[in-house]
Amino acid sequence: MAKRSFPLSKVYQLLEPGPVVMVTTARAGRPNIMTMSWYTMMEFEPPLVGCVISNRNTSFDILKRTRECVMNIPTRELGKEAVGCGNTSGRKVDKFAAFHLTPKAGAVVKAPLIDECYASLECRVVDARMVEKYNFFILEVVKAWIDPSKKDPRTIHHRGRGLFTVDGRTIRLASRVK
Amino acid sequence: MAKRSFPLSKVYQLLEPGPVVMVTTARAGRPNIMTMSWYTMMEFEPPLVGCVISNRNTSFDILKRTRECVMNIPTRELGKEAVGCGNTSGRKVDKFAAFHLTPKAGAVVKAPLIDECYASLECRVVDARMVEKYNFFILEVVKAWIDPSKKDPRTIHHRGRGLFTVDGRTIRLASRVK
Numbered sequence: 001m002a003k004r005s006f007p008l009s010k011v012y013q014l015l016e017p018g019p020v021v022m023v024t025t026a027r028a029g030r031p032n033i034m035t036m037s038w039y040t041m042m043e044f045e046p047p048l049v050g051c052v053i054s055n056r057n058t059s060f061d062i063l064k065r066t067r068e069c070v071m072n073i074p075t076r077e078l079g080k081e082a083v084g085c086g087n088t089s090g091r092k093v094d095k096f097a098a099f100h101l102t103p104k105a106g107a108v109v110k111a112p113l114i115d116e117c118y119a120s121l122e123c124r125v126v127d128a129r130m131v132e133k134y135n136f137f138i139l140e141v142v143k144a145w146i147d148p149s150k151k152d153p154r155t156i157h158h159r160g161r162g163l164f165t166v167d168g169r170t171i172r173l174a175s176r177v178k
Numbered sequence: 179m180a181k182r183s184f185p186l187s188k189v190y191q192l193l194e195p196g197p198v199v200m201v202t203t204a205r206a207g208r209p210n211i212m213t214m215s216w217y218t219m220m221e222f223e224p225p226l227v228g229c230v231i232s233n234r235n236t237s238f239d240i241l242k243r244t245r246e247c248v249m250n251i252p253t254r255e256l257g258k259e260a261v262g263c264g265n266t267s268g269r270k271v272d273k274f275a276a277f278h279l280t281p282k283a284g285a286v287v288k289a290p291l292i293d294e295c296y297a298s299l300e301c302r303v304v305d306a307r308m309v310e311k312y313n314f315f316i317l318e319v320v321k322a323w324i325d326p327s328k329k330d331p332r333t334i335h336h337r338g339r340g341l342f343t344v345d346g347r348t349i350r351l352a353s354r355v356k
Contacts, residue, residue: 010338016215017335017343018196035355037194040218042230042312050228050314052220076349083351130308134220136228138312154346157195157335160188162353165195168332168346171254173261175340177213 003113003120003145011047011141012178014073014119015039019155020082020164023053024070024103025062026111031103033095033114034059035086037158039071044178047141049123055135058090063137067125068109071141072117076154076166081116083162108143118150181291181298181323189225189319190356192251192297193217197333198260198342200250201231202281203240204289209281211273211292212237213264215336217249222356225319227301233313236268241315245303246287249319250295254332254344259294261340286321296328 006014015021023034039051049071053060063069074082081099088095096103096112103112106122113120122145127138154167184192193199201212217229227249231238241247252260259277266273274281274290281290284300291298300323305316332345 013338016196017337018194018215037196038219040228040230041216042314048312050218050312052218079349079351083353083355087352087354134226134228134316136220156349157345158355159195159348160191160356162350164349164351166346166349167335168344170337171257171334171342171344172340173257173342174265175261176265177261177336178338 003147006119006144006146008047008141008144009045011121011144012041012044015041015049017155018157019073020158022072022074022082022085022114022117023059024072024111024114025059025066025068027062027066031096031112032058032062032090033085033101035082042138048126049139049141051137051139052135053137060135063125064128064131066110068111069123069139070106070109070111070113071121071123072114073119073155074117075150076156078116079156079164082156106143113145118147118153120145181325184297184322184324186225186319186322187223189299189322190219190222193227194219195333196335197251198336200252200260200263200292200295201237202248202250202289202292203237203244203246205240205244209274209290210236210240210268211263211279213260220316226304227317227319229315229317230313231315238313241303242306242309244288246289247301247317248284248287248289248291249299249301250292251297251333252295253328254334256294257334257342260334284321291323296325296331298323
């Protein structure tokens with residue numbers, strides 16, 4: 001997959017709908033993947049994203065140390081892999097190998113992009129003050145990538161206990177909001 | 179509409195998919211409505227929700243003072259009203275009147291429920307430490323309501339500049355995650 005650079009000013013358009021994302025981290029050259037839904041946009045530009053990552057996850061420790069990750073957005077076709085990464089622990093499993101995913105080098109951070117995801121956002125932790133109390137990290141998206149060949153990506157949204165909503169149709173409403 | 183009490187332990191199932199919500203506040207008996215997409219779950223139970231509300235909004239001032247609000251979840255049928263509330267300012271417009279919405283008294287907080295929304299979550303601000311820097315409030319959901327007659331509510335997800343994704347079909351994947 002040949003991803004292209006995507007404007008940072010438009011990152012909110014990818015995340016604001018709330019799709020399930022797959023967060024990659026890396027330590028000592030060993031990458032990990034975590035599936036996540038608890039995040040929100042916090043600023044348009046530079047794009048800030050707040051996210052909760054449980055301190056029971058391997059990714060929590062790696063993110064806290066390296067202060068770098070990539071938010072990758074899977075489409076419905078990768079639902080099984082996204083769920084698989086949520087069901088397993090990076091302490092025991094090499095998730096890229098187990099789920100036949102391809103790590104690809106980013107431009108800024110050391111955590112890898114997931115090649116199969118239609119969009120990837122390289123992030124740095126810019127505020128860790130809420131980590132101790134809420135496991136809440138504030139990330140800045142420093143580089144964004146998208147697969148321009150995916151014309152109508154349908155993402156998935158987590159409803160708990162194995163249920164997911166798939167994106168339906170797109171509608172236009174007379175909003176004057178950015 | 180006759181809403182029923184909904185378990186606080188299941189609130190994450192309503193918010194985690196990331197639908198557009200309509201936030202109501204009230205001051206001196208005067209209610210207001212704001213449309214919002216920048217929020218995330220932060221804890222299961224008691225349910226904590228983090229949200230960004232711009233300090234340019236009337237709702238910001240009211241929330242900061244009263245420390246109470248209601249997150250109401252509209253379905254696709256209320257898309258026009260949700261967008262209308264986003265396009266207008268509570269300083270100039272009585273939004274309940276302008277968009278023919280019905281305020282209904284909650285059980286705990288003074289901000290009203292929007293009767294037409296299929297779910298309503300009464301909230302209290304429990305942490306305002308990130309408000310100054312990020313306009314980020316941490317809310318606790320103290321009482322939740324749902325319309326049990328809505329069997330398959332289809333919500334909307336904001337993609338920016340007037341585009342919204344409507345919920346499509348529901349799929350089940352073998353997730354072991356809560």
